[in-house]
Amino acid sequence: MMPKFYQLRIQDVKKEAQDSTSVAFDVPNDLYETFNYKAGQYLTLRFNINREDVRRSYSLCSSPVFEEPLRIGVKRVNGGLVSNHINDNLKVGDLVEVMPPDGRFYADTKKENYKTYYLFSAGSGITPILSILKTVLLTEKRSFVHMIYGNRSHDSIMFSTELEQLQNDYKDRFVLVQTLSRPKSKWSDLWTTSKDNSFRKGRVDTEAVEWFINEYPPYAQNAEYYICGPGTMIENTKKALKNIDVPDERIFIESFGGKDSKDTTEAFENAKLTAILNGETIQASIPKGKTILRTLIDAGKEPPYSCEGGVCSTCMCKLKTGKIHMxxxxALTDKEVEQGYILSCQSIPLTETIEVEYK
Known part of the structure; x- marks a missing residue:
């Protein structure tokens, strides 16, 4: 099925921290159903920047059960083409091409649930976590939320006012601990910034997660664990949870990027690509340095894709013949990879012929 974009008008642009902005969209009445979403899902935005068609996915920080507009949070990134464009240029009234909500990272909230939710986030990983947090607190009156949120310094904390308000409104069911890796002021100052906030020095690492769960044990034994942030933070959090025997089916992960590492894998130059897309069989040659996805785009085709970062799974297809390197x-689970599914935005050929099929 072809991805469809809709033009949405920007209703509000708000500075959320020193290096981040949130953008709210006005959804017309006739598109309410199309843009209905689950807490934790994302939107894909499309822009034309420097004459290039670019798409990026950003998690919704709004909640589908609060009476609030559709809102995303975007943190500035060094050299980030789209994130910096959004932070520098978007204004109220602008029209933006937006794809309907998608994503496999979400909480299945029900009013009768009695659970303890552990939420772990760092940096802009707060965006889907905030959506889940608000939705759980409003929907599940008997559930508890324990959250730890990591940032570099006090200036970089996104949604600090909103988080403080939620602490005041739900103090009996919501615990928030903020941890800062490079605080700019004295600890004595930080400790008194808010009567309910307890700031901790360091990152969201294995030690911090173990301390946090010991300090705030579950109220309801039915516990779920949601993690969103950069790759290293996710690995450390998952390791700490496995150390206390948390089963995989209770751990939900959304990654906002991996560790910086140079991939030196050599692709097979000018491999022959056969792609089945929307019922059409396409033949093309994959130039050196190009992924399967970019080869199809350059051939004038319209394969499904969003982030081009290996995070969202929109570009997923099945490898029928040949070998590739991602x-x-x-985004993909080990089981999906075993079944032959690949992310075409990350896949380069290792054999002379490659055949893929988009479902």
Missing amino acids: KNNL
């Missing part, structure tokens, strides 16, 4: 995979 430069990054933050």
Whole structure:
């Protein structure tokens, strides 16, 4: 099925921290159903920047059960083409091409649930976590939320005012601990910034997660664990949870990027690609340095894709013939990879012929 974009008008642009902005969209009445979403899902935005068609996925920080507009949070990134464009240029009234919500990272909230939710986030990983947090607190009156949120310094904390308000409104069911890796002021100052905030020095690492769960044990034994942030933070959090025997089916992960590492895998130059897309069989040659996805785009085709970072799984297809190397995979499970599914935005050929099929 072809991805469809809709033009949405920007309703609000808000500075959320020193290096981040949130953008709210006005959804017309006739598109309400199309843009209905689950807490934790993302939007894909499309822009034309420097005459290039670019798409990026950003998690919704709004909640589908609060009476609030559709809102995404975007943190500035060094050299980030789209994130910096959004932070520098978007304004109220602008029209933006937006794909309907998608994503496999979400909480299945029900009013009768009695659970303890552990939420782990760092940096802009707060965006889907905030959506889940608000939705759980409003929907599940008997559930508890324990959250730890890591940032570099006090200036970089996104949604600090909103988080403080949620602490005040739900103090009996919501615990928040913020941890800062490079605080700019004295600890004595930080400790008194808010009567309910307890700031901890360091990152969201294995030690911090173990301390956090010991300090705030579950109220309801039915516990779920949601993790969103950069790759290293996710690995450390998952390791700490496995150390206390948390089963995989209770751990939900959304990655916002991996560790910086140079991939030196050599592709097979000018491999012959056969791609089945929307019922059409396409033949093309994959130039050196190009992924399967970019080869199809350059051939004038319209394969499904969003982030081009190996995070969202929109570009997933099945490898029928040949071998490929995925430069990054933050979306597919081990089982999906075993079944032959690949991320075409990250896949380069290792054999002379490659055949893929988009479902």
